[in-house]
Amino acid sequence: MKGMMNLIRKTKSVCPECFKMIDAFIVEEHGKVYMNKECDKHGKFKLLLSFHPRYYKDLDEFYFSLFGKEEKEKKFYVL
């Protein structure tokens, strides 16, 4: 990793343009939590998930409760 980004974990998401399943990276950058993802056709997307990284874990649990099939991705936790 370079710069100020701090990888929290890797997960899966979908491209907002074509809904293809793509790799996504949850990162902490300048005190905020973002999801970075890249579609080979539609380029890079960056979503702001939280202004408060210390509250992010709760949001993360909520996320997993919505997307239960992604549960296996929890093994990518590096916190």
Ligand SMILES: [Zn+2]
């Ligand atoms: Zn796409």
